[in-house]
Amino acid sequence: MNSTSKTKRIIYAFLLSLLLLLWFFPFVWMVFTSLKIENEVVTKVFHFFPQNPTLANYIKAFSSSKILRWMLNSAFTSAMAMILTLVVDAPIAYAFAKIRFKGRNILFWAVMAGMMVPFQVLIIPLYLQFNSYGLINTMSAVYLPRIALPIGIFIMKQFFEGIPDALEEAAFIDGASRFRIFSSVILPLGKTAFATVTILSFINCWNDFLWPLIVMNDTDKYTITVGIANFQGTHGTQYSLIMSGAVIACIPQFIFYLFFRKKIIAGIAMTGIKG
Amino acid sequence: MIPGNKDNRDGWLFSIPFLLVFVLFMLYPLVYGFVISFFKWNVLSDKVFAGFQNYISLFSDEKFYTSLWHTVEFVLITTPVLLVIGFLMALITTSKSPLKKVAENVFFIPYIFSMTVVSTLWAWIFQKQYGLLNKVIGLVGIQPVGWLTDPNWAMWSVCIATFWWTAGFNMILMSAGIKQISSEIYESAMIDGANYRQSVFRITIPLLKPTIVLCLILQIIASFNVFGQVYVMTGGGPFGKTRTIIQYIYETGFSYFKMGYSAAMSYILFFIIMIVSVVQYISLGRKSNE
Numbered sequence: 001m002n003s004t005s006k007t008k009r010i011i012y013a014f015l016l017s018l019l020l021l022l023w024f025f026p027f028v029w030m031v032f033t034s035l036k037i038e039n040e041v042v043t044k045v046f047h048f049f050p051q052n053p054t055l056a057n058y059i060k061a062f063s064s065s066k067i068l069r070w071m072l073n074s075a076f077t078s079a080m081a082m083i084l085t086l087v088v089d090a091p092i093a094y095a096f097a098k099i100r101f102k103g104r105n106i107l108f109w110a111v112m113a114g115m116m117v118p119f120q121v122l123i124i125p126l127y128l129q130f131n132s133y134g135l136i137n138t139m140s141a142v143y144l145p146r147i148a149l150p151i152g153i154f155i156m157k158q159f160f161e162g163i164p165d166a167l168e169e170a171a172f173i174d175g176a177s178r179f180r181i182f183s184s185v186i187l188p189l190g191k192t193a194f195a196t197v198t199i200l201s202f203i204n205c206w207n208d209f210l211w212p213l214i215v216m217n218d219t220d221k222y223t224i225t226v227g228i229a230n231f232q233g234t235h236g237t238q239y240s241l242i243m244s245g246a247v248i249a250c251i252p253q254f255i256f257y258l259f260f261r262k263k264i265i266a267g268i269a270m271t272g273i274k275g
Numbered sequence: 276m277i278p279g280n281k282d283n284r285d286g287w288l289f290s291i292p293f294l295l296v297f298v299l300f301m302l303y304p305l306v307y308g309f310v311i312s313f314f315k316w317n318v319l320s321d322k323v324f325a326g327f328q329n330y331i332s333l334f335s336d337e338k339f340y341t342s343l344w345h346t347v348e349f350v351l352i353t354t355p356v357l358l359v360i361g362f363l364m365a366l367i368t369t370s371k372s373p374l375k376k377v378a379e380n381v382f383f384i385p386y387i388f389s390m391t392v393v394s395t396l397w398a399w400i401f402q403k404q405y406g407l408l409n410k411v412i413g414l415v416g417i418q419p420v421g422w423l424t425d426p427n428w429a430m431w432s433v434c435i436a437t438f439w440w441t442a443g444f445n446m447i448l449m450s451a452g453i454k455q456i457s458s459e460i461y462e463s464a465m466i467d468g469a470n471y472r473q474s475v476f477r478i479t480i481p482l483l484k485p486t487i488v489l490c491l492i493l494q495i496i497a498s499f500n501v502f503g504q505v506y507v508m509t510g511g512g513p514f515g516k517t518r519t520i521i522q523y524i525y526e527t528g529f530s531y532f533k534m535g536y537s538a539a540m541s542y543i544l545f546f547i548i549m550i551v552s553v554v555q556y557i558s559l560g561r562k563s564n565e
Contacts, residue, residue: 008471016367016372016374016378019363019364019367019378019382020374020377020378020381022439023381023382023385023439024381026385026396026397026400026439027384029396029399029400029407030396030399033399041405042404042405043405044405046410046413046414087292088292088293088296089293091289091290091292091293092289092290092292092293092294094289095285095286095287095289095290099282099285099286099289100282100286101282101283101284101285101286101287102283102286103286103287104286107290111293111297114297114301116548116549116552117301117305117545118496118499118500118544118545118548119500120500120502120521120524120541120544121305121308121541121542121544121545122300122301122304122305122308122541123524123525123528123541124308124311124524124528124534124537124538124541125303125304125305125307125308125311125538126300126304127528127529128307128311128534129303129304129307144300145300147296147300148293148296148297148300148301153293178281178285178288178289182289203387206389207389207390209389209390209391209502209503210502210503210521210525214525214529224389224391225389225390225391225392225503226391228389228391228392228395229391229394229395229506229507232391232395232398232507239399239402239405242395242399243395243396243399245395246392246395246396249389249391249392250388250392253387253388253389254384254387256387257384257387261380264387265383265447268444268447268448268451269447269448269450269451
């Protein structure tokens with residue numbers, strides 16, 4: 001009995017380490033490659049560790065591409081998406097949760113049905129639409145179609161429903177209007193839900209690829225996702241250079257993750273449990 | 276609820292900002308796209324009404340079928356594998372292992388990186404002459420494989436990169452589900468002498484069913500929309516063997532400027548995704564009623 005459970009434990013530990021290794025190793029490989037000189041990468045000899053570690057690739061990545069610019073573009077568009085998502089989605093989420101108005105149910109289901117529409121289906125009409133507004137190749141084209149986030153409404157609605165009615169009723173009796181209640185009672189309480197939604201919206205916009213690829217034509221205006229794809233395309237076989245670009249592109253998201261780990265995970269879990 | 280209240284007015288007022296955006300960037304393009312799909316339109320030239328011509332042409336367009344098939348292939352490969360890996364990872368991160376926190380981070384971090392970073396990294400690992408994978412299998416004497424250039428391997432390679440990238444998402448959903456299962460159930464099963472395997476198959480999986488079904492739905496929809504990783508890693512090659520339907524929609528629209536044709540294709544894809552989702556929702560509803 002004891003010996004079998006011991007072997008089982010060893011097998012379990014082995015599988016766990018294998019899976020961990022498989023998942024961790026590509027990162028290591030990305031960083032190591034970026035620290036190697038070109039000749040060491042394109043060779044039949046296999047060195048795992050960089051023999052002459054160098055930051056030359058990083059310097060070259062910054063000087064030969066607009067990688068910093070691309071990151072700023074991504075930061076700007078994602079931040080705009082994040083802010084506008086809240087401005088637009090929070091009031092309706094509150095209305096769904098707390099205001100009994102005519103047509104509420106129909107409206108709610110219409111919005112949730114919107115969740116079913118894959119964004120990719122809309123790219124042609126959206127492009128033509130933005131083209132006719134003269135917004136192609138502008139930053140606003142990247143984030144505007146991203147701010148209607150039905151899942152965000154859903155999360156905030158769940159949250160607002162949890163706020164006791166008594167709080168609002170007290171304010172009503174004092175003669176406060178809906179807007180007053182929303183801005184001074186509800187909004188301060190909603191911080192956790194807002195954090196979750198803004199983070200989801202930020203990731204959503206930051207990682208978008210197809211849409212910015214379509215609407216942005218100047219290399220100056222690329223987001224980092226499009227920029228890195230372009231960087232890979234133009235540097236063909238300079239793998240250590242490409243990997244240094246990839247590492248640079250990872251850094252903001254990694255920092256973001258370190259700060260908001262719990263919120264990101266909670267946000268995803270929430271869409272799962274309540275969905 | 277309050278006499279003389281203005282709920283009807285306020286409800287709609289609070290909805291206005293969202294509704295504007297919703298109508299402008301979702302409903303309108305949805306309808307507009309549908310209208311365009313009945314026109315022959317090359318952007319530079321005038322729109323010409325073509326009736327069902329675009330849809331009819333689609334059904335005799337071999338590239339359309341093969342692209343659609345590649346997407347379906349991707350869905351069929353990635354969905355079951357990603358559910359199983361996600362579940363295994365969730366078992367690890369909800370276990371008592373001292374490594375569970377580390378594991379959760381390691382498994383999840385790829386998901387927060389953007390698809391293009393992940394794709395360039397894996398394109399490098401899969402590189403034929405100097406890539407890591409061929410060097411590793413070379414150590415045991417296996418000939419280098421063109422992971423991304425061999426038609427037999429390209430789709431699988433893209434799928435592998437995708438496993439690495441998104442399995443962590445399913446892990447989070449499933450471990451959240453597992454954490455909701457009361458520990459008392461496991462304790463009483465242990466007292467009754469159930470071993471680990473039995474408790475996974477008899478308790479965890481049955482009780483996790485709603486979460487698993489949700490993962491399945493989300494995964495299928497996400498996989499149907501595959502584009503970026505294939506586009507960056509293989510460009511749809513070799514010989515169009517990995518071209519997905521989204522890529523074909525993109526190329527038709529933005530390389531050949533056939534807007535109507537491209538829109539028609541989008542609608543077929545939309546239709547397929549709708550049917551798949553509806554079938555899933557119905558079967559999900561039936562199961563929860565049982």
